[in-house]
Amino acid sequence: MVDQDGNYSSKEFTDFAESLWNNDENALFAGTDYILDTQGKTRYSKGGIDKAEDPLFEKVCEKALQKPTFKAFVALLDNYVSEVGVDEVVTAEERKENWTFINAIFDTTCMKLAHKFLVAHGKASQDVDKFKREFHDMWFKLYKRDHHSRTGDSSGFEHVFVGETRQDEVIGFHNWIHFYLQEKIGKIDYMGFMSSDRNPNFLTVQFAWNGDVKPKGSMFVGVSPEFETALYTACYLMGHDSYLITVGGEPVMIKAYKTQGKIGTTFAQVPPYKKH
Numbered sequence: 225m226v227d228q229d230g231n232y233s234s235k236e237f238t239d240f241a242e243s244l245w246n247n248d249e250n251a252l253f254a255g256t257d258y259i260l261d262t263q264g265k266t267r268y269s270k271g272g273i274d275k276a277e278d279p280l281f282e283k284v285c286e287k288a289l290q291k292p293t294f295k296a297f298v299a300l301l302d303n304y305v306s307e308v309g310v311d312e313v314v315t316a317e318e319r320k321e322n323w324t325f326i327n328a329i330f331d332t333t334c335m336k337l338a339h340k341f342l343v344a345h346g347k348a349s350q351d352v353d354k355f356k357r358e359f360h361d362m363w364f365k366l367y368k369r370d371h372h373s374r375t376g377d378s379s380g381f382e383h384v385f386v387g388e389t390r391q392d393e394v395i396g397f398h399n400w401i402h403f404y405l406q407e408k409i410g411k412i413d414y415m416g417f418m419s420s421d422r423n424p425n426f427l428t429v430q431f432a433w434n435g436d437v438k439p440k441g442s443m444f445v446g447v448s449p450e451f452e453t454a455l456y457t458a459c460y461l462m463g464h465d466s467y468l469i470t471v472g473g474e475p476v477m478i479k480a481y482k483t484q485g486k487i488g489t490t491f492a493q494v495p496p497y498k499k500h
Contacts, residue, residue, distance in 0.1 A: 226464070227468070229466075230465065230466055231466045231467065231468045231477065232462075232464035232466065232467050232468070233467065233468040233469065237462070237467065237469060238469045238470055240337070240341050240458065241455060241469045241470070241471050242470065242471065242472075242473075243337055244334050244337060244338070244451055244454050244455055244471075245451070245471050245472050247333040247334060247337060248334055248447055248448050248450070248451040249332065249333060249334075249448075250288075250291050250293055250294065250332070250448035250450065251446055251447050251448050251451065252284075252285065252288050252446040252447075253446065254424035254425060254445070254446055255424070256285075257284070257285040257288050257446065258281065258283060258284045258285065258445070258446055259281075259282040259283040260280060260281065260282065260421075260424055260427075260445070261276075261278055261279065261280060261281075261282040262276075262280065262416075262417045262421035262427070263275060263276035263277070263278060263414075263416060263417075264276055264416045264417075265416055265417055265418065265421075266415055266416030266417070266418060266430050267418065268418070268430070268439050268440050269430070269437075269439055270393065270437060270439050271437065272415055272430060272432055272437040272439070273415065273416070273430070274413070274415040274416065275415060275416030276414050276415055276416045278414075279407050279408075279414055280403070280404075280407060280414040280427075280429065280431075281403075281404045281407060281408075284404055289401070291448075292328050293325075293328045293329050293332060293448055293449050293450050294401065294448070294449060296321070296324050296325040296328040296329075296449075297325055297385075297401065297449040298401065298405065299321045299324070299325070300318075300321055300322065300325055300381065300385075300386075301385075301386055301402050301405070303318045303321065303386075304382045304386050304388075305377075306386075306387065306388050306389045306433075306434075307377075307388070307389050307390070308369045308370040308373070308377050308378060308388050308389070308390045308395075309369075309370035309371075309372035309373055309377055309390075310373075310377055311373055311374055311375045311376060311377050312366055312375075312376060312377055312378070312379070312382070314366070322360065322364050323360070325449075326356055326359060326360055327356075329449060329450040329453055329454075330352065330356060330359075332448075332450040334448070334450040334451050334453075334454040335450050335453070335454050337454065338454035338455070338457055338458050339352065339355055341458060342355075342457075342458060342461055342462075345462065347461040347462060347463075348461060359457060361486065362380060362457070362460065362461075362486050362487050363379065363380045363381045363453070363457075363486075363487060364379050364380070364381055365379060365486055366378065366379050367379065367483060367484040367485075367486055368484070369383070369388070369483065370390070378483075379486070379487075380483075380486055380487025380488065380489075380490070381487075382396070383395070383396035383487075383488070383489050384396055384398055384399070384456065384487070384489060384490055384491065385397075385398070385399040385402060385449075385452075386399075386402060387399075387402065387433060387438075389433070389434075389436045392435075392436050392437070393436055393437060393438070393439070394431075394432075394433045394436050394437060394438035394441070395438075396489060396491075397433065397438060397441060398441060398442060398443045398491040398492070399443060399452070400443045400444060400445045400446065400447070401449070403431070403443065406433065411433060411434055412431050412432070412433050413431060413432040414429065414431050415429070415430040415431055415432065416429070416430055417429050417430075418430065418440060419494045420494070423474050424445065424446070425444060425445055425446055425447070425471075425472055425474070426442070426443070426444055426445065426471075426474065426476065426492065426494075427442065427443060427445055428440060428441070428442045428493065428494055429441055429442070429443070442491060442492055442493045442494065443491075443492070444471075444492060455471075455478070456478070456480065456487070456490040456491075459478045459480040459490055460480045460482070460487050460490055464480065465479065465480060465481060466478070466479055466480075467479075467480070468495060471492075475494075475495050476492050476493075476494070476495070477492065477493050477494070477495040477496075478490065478491070478492050478493075479491055479492075479493065
């Protein structure tokens with residue numbers, strides 16, 4: 225069902241999203257595997273309104289980040305130039321890392337559930353190897369996000385999980401693992417949360433990355449790379465721009481947009497509050 229605001233929702237898709245959540249075997253647990261220090265509440269500002277003196281992540285279990293899918297994911301994070309308009313060059317080693325990641329997550333329950341769901345709805349090939357190639361192209365094939373690019377300056381993976389910069393502003397960058405790793409080495413200045421800090425598994429935040437501000441960004445926290453890629457891949461292939469679902473019993477809106485036949489962006493956000 226699509227509501228008057230263009231948001232798709234169905235019990236079947238919500239049940240699928242909840243099954244991913246319940247079967248995220250590599251997820252980290254709030255309070256034990258990681259501790260957040262959300263500090264002050266800020267508001268949207270392109271200049272940045274800093275309401276947090278300290279980092280967002282007070283603690284993260286480093287051992288948890290050594291799990292195979294996490295290691296394969298982290299290996300991809302330094303493969304990109306953040307500025308849009310600057311063509312990306314994919315080396316043989318980087319192509320190998322892409323496929324190491326794909327093969328690792330396809331061995332997980334989350335990706336198997338996503339594949340099964342998409343096959344059942346005629347949105348993916350039953351042949352796993354064929355689906356892997358389609359997955360590779362939708363996430364890793366380069367396209368032009370900026371008209372100055374000649375051969376391709378962006379990809380779905382770079383935009384969503386790594387982040388990009390354009391005219392002193394951060395775009396994309398919806399992944400907690402990259403956020404934590406960049407914060408740990410002093411490249412991210414966390415400026416405070418928005419909406420609510422009640423849910424330790426999902427946050428809307430403001431931050432600066434290498435001096436460029438992300439006025440408002442949202443991310444799941446503690447989830448595995450396979451959980452996010454499984455959910456976002458399903459949203460993209462099911463063909464809607466906006467989904468209203470629950471994840472872990474909490475209402476979440478997922479956006480999924482196409483750029484040049486591939487993933488332009490996909491991310492989660494807090495649904496707008498509606499008075500009844």
